Amino acid sequence: MLERNDLAIKKIFSRPKSLRDMQTHYCAGCGHGITHRLVAEVVDELEIRERVIAVAPVGCAVVAYDYWDFDCSEAAHGRALAVATAMKRLRPQNIVFTYQGDGDLAAIGTNETIHAANRGENLTVIFINNAVYGMTGGQMAPTTLIGQRTTTTPKGRQEKIHGWPLRISEMLAQLPGVKYIERVSLHTPSEVLKAKQAIKQAFKNQIDEVGFSLVEILSPCPTYWEMSPPEALEWIKQVMVKEFPLGKIK
Amino acid sequence: MMTKRILMTGNEAIAEGAIQAGCRFYAGYPITPQNELTAYMARRMLQVKGIFIQAESELSAINMVFGAAAVGERAMTSSSSPGMSLKQEGISYLAGAELPAVIVNIMRGGPGLGNIAPSQSDYFQATRGGGHGDYRCIVLAPSCVQEAYNFMGVAFDLADRYRIPVIVLGDGMLGQMMEPMVIHSLNRKAKGIEKPWALTGCQARKPNVIKSFYLKEGDLEKFNLKLQKKYRLIQQKEACYEGLFLDDAKTILVAYGTMARIAKNVLYKLREKKKKIGLVRPITLWPFPKGIFQQLSVQRKRLVALVIEMSYGQMLEDVKLCTDGKIKVEFCGRAGGGIPTEREIIKKIATL
Numbered sequence: 001m002l003e004r005n006d007l008a009i010k011k012i013f014s015r016p017k018s019l020r021d022m023q024t025h026y027c028a029g030c031g032h033g034i035t036h037r038l039v040a041e042v043v044d045e046l047e048i049r050e051r052v053i054a055v056a057p058v059g060c061a062v063v064a065y066d067y068w069d070f071d072c073s074e075a076a077h078g079r080a081l082a083v084a085t086a087m088k089r090l091r092p093q094n095i096v097f098t099y100q101g102d103g104d105l106a107a108i109g110t111n112e113t114i115h116a117a118n119r120g121e122n123l124t125v126i127f128i129n130n131a132v133y134g135m136t137g138g139q140m141a142p143t144t145l146i147g148q149r150t151t152t153t154p155k156g157r158q159e160k161i162h163g164w165p166l167r168i169s170e171m172l173a174q175l176p177g178v179k180y181i182e183r184v185s186l187h188t189p190s191e192v193l194k195a196k197q198a199i200k201q202a203f204k205n206q207i208d209e210v211g212f213s214l215v216e217i218l219s220p221c222p223t224y225w226e227m228s229p230p231e232a233l234e235w236i237k238q239v240m241v242k243e244f245p246l247g248k249i250k
Numbered sequence: 251m252m253t254k255r256i257l258m259t260g261n262e263a264i265a266e267g268a269i270q271a272g273c274r275f276y277a278g279y280p281i282t283p284q285n286e287l288t289a290y291m292a293r294r295m296l297q298v299k300g301i302f303i304q305a306e307s308e309l310s311a312i313n314m315v316f317g318a319a320a321v322g323e324r325a326m327t328s329s330s331s332p333g334m335s336l337k338q339e340g341i342s343y344l345a346g347a348e349l350p351a352v353i354v355n356i357m358r359g360g361p362g363l364g365n366i367a368p369s370q371s372d373y374f375q376a377t378r379g380g381g382h383g384d385y386r387c388i389v390l391a392p393s394c395v396q397e398a399y400n401f402m403g404v405a406f407d408l409a410d411r412y413r414i415p416v417i418v419l420g421d422g423m424l425g426q427m428m429e430p431m432v433i434h435s436l437n438r439k440a441k442g443i444e445k446p447w448a449l450t451g452c453q454a455r456k457p458n459v460i461k462s463f464y465l466k467e468g469d470l471e472k473f474n475l476k477l478q479k480k481y482r483l484i485q486q487k488e489a490c491y492e493g494l495f496l497d498d499a500k501t502i503l504v505a506y507g508t509m510a511r512i513a514k515n516v517l518y519k520l521r522e523k524k525k526k527i528g529l530v531r532p533i534t535l536w537p538f539p540k541g542i543f544q545q546l547s548v549q550r551k552r553l554v555a556l557v558i559e560m561s562y563g564q565m566l567e568d569v570k571l572c573t574d575g576k577i578k579v580e581f582c583g584r585a586g587g588g589i590p591t592e593r594e595i596i597k598k599i600a601t602l
Binding site for chain 1: 451
């Protein structure tokens with residue numbers, strides 16, 4: 001009888017150990033599912049699953065702790081980096097990361113974000129920028145583009161009324177405590193691979209005690225962009241990257 | 251550890267009490283009249299190899315405490331009234347995630363920015379939950395520097411035992427005044443309480459999750475009923491008060507914290523004149539020691555209770571609830587920096 005090994009078939013792709021075997025609640029074409037998986041793959045590859053503590057945001061990814069198979073905490077809206085600061089200071093042997101959306105990290109939590117970065121906390125930040133509030137139904141985010149229509153900018157975002165899209169990664173890059181910031185995107189498979197490399201770098205930095213590391217991920221929200229999933233990816237490529245250029249910022 | 255008698259402010263005594271109780275994480279933001287506490291912690295945490303962080307806001311400080319509690323450390327923050335308003339979000343989350351923590355409020359005059367004079371105007375905020383949702387915090391009210399020190403051990407033990415935020419409620423006078431006190435070890439039960447729920451990395455166990463979010467229909471109601479059960483247990487077991495001359499008193503003074511000391515002076519002065527005055531000093535403001543009030547109001551219909559506060563009648567409502575109209579309840583109070591004096595109280599008693 002043939003043994004499995006005799007067949008010369010090798011399993012080369014499977015669900016990461018750090019990701020639970022379940023359906024997510026995310027909409028079709030959403031970037032959260034991809035990013036959750038990338039984080040889980042990186043955690044597996046770096047063999048840190050048993051050391052990781054994740055801090056989930058308030059926003060669409062609020063139940064990320066249902067999908068990841070490692071220790072997780074909730075944080076109040078915007079406060080993830082305050083929560084994570086205390087965890088990492090008390091337990092430097094753990095790998096602590098926050099996963100936050102644009103409203104969480106760059107609007108209600110701007111203060112916590114800037115000061116954790118400025119203290120140079122040895123943390124990893126996964127920052128999802130989809131230019132809109134998803135969980136609450138598509139309101140203007142700090143990162144909403146000029147002209148972009150949302151439920152609270154029915155005529156599109158206008159500079160004079162709403163101000164400009166906030167490039168918080170560029171702002172944070174000014175701080176001496178910040179050691180690594182890269183902006184990546186999910187709009188093609190090759191960009192997804194680059195995103196994974198950046199996430200890996202941000203985790204490696206924490207392991208090597210380099211300091212505050214943040215990866216900003218341009219992520220599609222077809223539902224509140226009122227687009228099909230392929231159109232949403234095209235919109236990132238054609239429009240969003242002009243306001244939020246990809247690449248290493250620091 | 252050797253006991254020694256020293257002179258300390260209430261703020262410093264609270265901080266040292268926390269250290270002796272095994273607190274190894276403090277985050278705070280400057281606000282008068284509790285700054286000595288923060289400064290003391292900055293020095294002491296270095297010595298005991300704990301973590302001190304001056305946070306960028308009270309919001310951040312309480313959320314740092316949330317993170318510290320989530321990884322299983324004894325953690326605290328302190329503030330004064332306007333800062334406590336900012337901390338309410340985090341306290342609600344601590345209650346919802348059932349995390350133990352200690353929060354000190356050295357009350358000052360309000361509302362708004364108010365002033366920096368002593369006050370007891372945050373009684374409602376402390377005893378009713380303060381933030382959103384159906385929750386309670388245990389509230390302890392020390393009335394002297396020695397108690398301020400001692401109660402920190404009690405506060406951390408209660409927080410750990412019930413997985414609940416505990417508020418230590420003092421006022422600017424208690425925080426600022428110096429009194430002789432005895433330092434002794436408070437680390438009685440610190441090591442006995444296991445925290446298998448803490449986030450420490452999922453080595454050799456299933457992953458832990460700390461959360462207060464229950465979206466599925468029915469789940470949040472179930473969780474709330476569990477909280478209510480815990481609160482009933484605390485009400486049965488942890489209510490605490492000091493009673494003086496309750497056997498023969500015809501008038502009982504009801505006061506807590508610093509105010510109770512002024513009330514006690516009144517009591518002893520009038521006792522010298524053979525007046526039958528007694529005193530109830532609630533030590534836990536939540537759970538409120540309602541048993542003694544129920545007992546007195548059933549046994550002695552002609553008793554008069556005089557509630558004395560540095561507020562316009564906040565604890566008064568609890569006394570009225572417990573006595574349920576069975577005895578007369580009168581009030582003497584000032585706030586916004588005003589403190590009822592012995593003379594004013596004696597004058598009020600003469601009118602009863």
